[in-house]
Amino acid sequence: MTWHEARTYCRSKYTDLASARNVSENKDIRSVVTDSNWIGLHRDTWAYWSNQRPRTFTNWDESQPNEIRQAENSCAAVSTSAGTWWDVDCNTKNHFICEKVYSRKKQTFKLKFRSEADMNDAAAQQQLLEQLHAQLEKHGLSDFKLRWTQKDGQTFHKEPKKKKSEGSCG
Structure with missing residues (x-):
């Protein structure tokens, strides 16, 4: 598959294309x-794996990556002969390796935002959930659930403005 096809496949069946964070x-x-197999590295300055983790380790072959190729067409493949990485045109068809995260840790996030919309309106809530979902998927997150929680019977509440404390000289 091409690099993009391989990434899509891995994200739908596993977690993502494999990443190598260290020698091991x-x-x-x-x-x-x-x-030769695709790994989860694409030239957006080669700084992040496709799962959005920062790249801290490299194993480029000599004279790699290829600085002449356009960034949007540069993806990393690992060579079996030496285990080194090569900058390859993303549209090349290669084998690929997926990784799967076995231990899932539940994470909860609180979001604060401002809106002129009536957030007690079910349609507005649904639209916001859809926008959040699209942004999370755009950034490589694919296995998640979004839901509203209520506090004191309300899903949304305004937080009181905090008073600025007056400074004093000592």
Whole structure:
């Protein structure tokens, strides 16, 4: 598959394309591949894996990455011969390796936002959920649930404005 097709497949079936955060993980990837394989690195300055984790480790082959290729067409593949990474045109069809996260930790986030809309209106709530869902997926998150919680019988409430405390000189 192309790099983008492989990433879509991995995200739908597993977690994402594999990432190598250190020498050990790079060796693990190399040990299970038999050909050149896509990994989850795309040239957006090569700074982040496709799962949005910062890239802190590299194993580029000599003279790689290819600085001549346009950024939107540059994706990383791991070579089985040396376990080094190559800058390859993203539209090339390669094998790929997915990773799966087994231990899922529940995370809860509180969001604060301002809106002129009546957020007690069910249609406005649904529209906001859809927008949040789209943004999370755009940033690589695919396995999540969004829901409203209520406090004192209300889903949304205005927080009282905090009074600015007056400074004093000592």
